[in-house]
Amino acid sequence: xxxxxxxxxxxxxxxxxxxxxxxxxxxxxxxxxxxxxxxxxxxxxxxxxxxxxxxxxxxxxxxxxxxxxxxxxxxxxxxxxxxxxxxxxxxxxxxxxxxxxxxxxxxxxxxxxxxxxxxxxxxxxxxxxxxxxxxxxxxxxxxxxxxxxxxxxxxxxxxxxxxxxxxxx
Amino acid sequence: xxxxxxxxxxxxxxxxxxxxxxxxxxxxxxxxxxxxxxxxxxxxxxxxxxxxxxxxxxxxxxxxxxxxxxxxxxxxxxxxxxxxxxxxxxxxxxxxxxxxxxxxxxxxxxxxxxxxxxxxxxxxxxxxxxxxxxxxxxxxxxxxxxxxxxxxxxxxxxxxxxxxxxxxxxxxxxxxxxxxxxxxxxxxxxxxxxxxxxxxxxxxxxxxxxxxxxxxxxxxxxxxxxxxxxxxxxxxxxxxxxxxxxxxxxxxxxxxxxxxxxxxxxxxxxxxxxxxxxxxxxxxxxxxxxxxxxxxxxxxxxxxxxxxxxxxxxxxxxxxxxxxxxxxxxxxxxxxxxxxxxxxxxxxxxx
Numbered sequence: 149x150x151x152x153x154x155x156x157x158x159x160x161x162x163x164x165x166x167x168x169x170x171x172x173x174x175x176x177x178x179x180x181x182x183x184x185x186x187x188x189x190x191x192x193x194x195x196x197x198x199x200x201x202x203x204x205x206x207x208x209x210x211x212x213x214x215x216x217x218x219x220x221x222x223x224x225x226x227x228x229x230x231x232x233x234x235x236x237x238x239x240x241x242x243x244x245x246x247x248x249x250x251x252x253x254x255x256x257x258x259x260x261x262x263x264x265x266x267x268x269x270x271x272x273x274x275x276x277x278x279x280x281x282x283x284x285x286x287x288x289x290x291x292x293x294x295x296x297x298x299x300x301x302x303x304x305x306x307x308x309x310x311x312x313x314x315x316x317x
Numbered sequence: 318x319x320x321x322x323x324x325x326x327x328x329x330x331x332x333x334x335x336x337x338x339x340x341x342x343x344x345x346x347x348x349x350x351x352x353x354x355x356x357x358x359x360x361x362x363x364x365x366x367x368x369x370x371x372x373x374x375x376x377x378x379x380x381x382x383x384x385x386x387x388x389x390x391x392x393x394x395x396x397x398x399x400x401x402x403x404x405x406x407x408x409x410x411x412x413x414x415x416x417x418x419x420x421x422x423x424x425x426x427x428x429x430x431x432x433x434x435x436x437x438x439x440x441x442x443x444x445x446x447x448x449x450x451x452x453x454x455x456x457x458x459x460x461x462x463x464x465x466x467x468x469x470x471x472x473x474x475x476x477x478x479x480x481x482x483x484x485x486x487x488x489x490x491x492x493x494x495x496x497x498x499x500x501x502x503x504x505x506x507x508x509x510x511x512x513x514x515x516x517x518x519x520x521x522x523x524x525x526x527x528x529x530x531x532x533x534x535x536x537x538x539x540x541x542x543x544x545x546x547x548x549x550x551x552x553x554x555x556x557x558x559x560x561x562x563x564x565x566x567x568x569x570x571x572x573x574x575x576x577x578x579x580x581x582x583x584x585x586x587x588x589x590x591x592x593x594x595x596x597x598x599x600x601x602x603x604x605x606x607x608x609x610x611x612x613x614x615x616x617x618x619x620x621x622x623x624x625x626x627x628x629x630x631x632x633x634x635x636x637x638x639x640x641x642x643x644x645x646x647x648x649x650x651x652x653x654x655x656x657x658x659x660x661x662x663x664x665x666x667x668x
Binding site: 179 | 358387
């Protein structure tokens with residue numbers, strides 16, 4: 149087994165060791181309820197019983213207060229774009245023409261924002277406070293996924309007052 | 318050294334959490350641990366957690382778990398990718414600084430979503446042994462074989478450990494495995510990973526545990542029966558299982574000495590996920606089974622939420638001292654493959 153040539157051999161600088169682990173993921177009670185409702189084309193958040201904020205989607209618990217969420221709250225599919233980014237470099241697998249606008253939208257009735265694609269305006273026309281509405285995929289394509297909302301598009305409404313969404317920026 | 322006491326402990330363990338995520342499991346346990354103290358998580362000078370992102374299959378899963386303590390306004394916190402017992406050690410060191418008096422320690426782990434015996438393979442060094450994917454059960458069987466071949470331990474001794482664990486676990490509401498078994502019928506069971514039988518393995522479970530630590534006189538103000546940490550130390554053996562004697566645990570022995578463990582201790586809670594490992598630990602710690610009540614909770618053979626079970630040993634030992642079942646206790650926690658890293662914590666109640 150002795151290898152007298154090892155001193156002159158090329159150094160090994162890296163090896164590949166394939167790793168695969170399979171998991172049966174559990175999103176949690178609150179997030180599962182959200183996923184079941186979005187499969188039905190509904191947005192349902194949860195209200196923190198301590199600070200009264202509505203989270204969409206709900207997490208394990210209110211991250212500000214450290215308590216379990218309380219009641220389910222119906223959230224509308226209209227909302228306010230509290231901030232946005234113009235994307236000029238494409239990601240792999242993203243079949244969208246450049247440049248496009250990624251929006252953080254506070255859907256009406258929610259105190260958190262959700263990241264969605266904005267369509268229907270040029271990047272130059274996008275602005276904070278824009279009122280938007282969800283454009284859903286055809287119902288036959290709905291799944292347990294936020295991707296059921298294909299994108300948001302502008303509503304013919306005056307922009308929201310900055311104070312109304314300042315905390316979420 | 319500054320006196321630090323455990324003033325509260327809470328735990329949850331179950332076979333498999335089908336619906337709740339880690340934060341949802343943790344939230345009520347945090348609340349239960351804080352309730353008797355009158356403190357809130359915002360009152361804590363330091364917060365530290367122990368968990369493994371490999372169990373969740375999600376990087377930085379420990380960050381989202383912080384939701385369970387409500388870290389707003391921002392808190393001083395830390396995390397170890399280890400069992401929560403090692404997080405408790407960090408909290409104890411932090412309390413030695415003297416500028417804070419309170420610390421919250423929590424641990425959580427869901428072993429059920431993945432194949433935990435395979436997940437634990439990733440603890441091995443990644444160049445030579447790791448790529449062979451020896452699972453945790455097969456490695457444990459190699460260790461048990463080495464121990465049996467050494468001649469000082471027989472299969473009957475393994476069955477004795479299991480029977481005691483199952484019997485003690487009858488009074489532990491958090492145990493997944495309990496019952497009255499005699500050694501002979503245990504030995505009639507078929508081999509699972511030779512020489513181990515199914516009952517020599519821990520159950521796969523999900524859970525969380527929370528400990529509140531308070532330093533000095535403040536502990537007596539907040540708690541009628543604080544349980545004092547008289548010594549705590551952790552040591553590590555060489556990583557490769559092929560490069561050490563698997564039948565002994567020098568790191569446990571050294572940690573016990575450094576923690577000031579004496580053989581007259583009343584209670585021992587030992588983190589031995591496999592039956593034969595309890596025998597290795599008893600020998601390394603110099604315990605006398607006729608003198609010391611070993612694993613009155615049933616130990617990790619009765620309930621083994623990974624990353625939690627070590628912290629539970631400390632909590633169980635403290636709870637029993639507070640309940641008057643003994644005056645002194647030793648709690649042990651392990652991490653890494655085949656008892657590689659070991660922590661020993663010596664506890665004492667007010668006399």
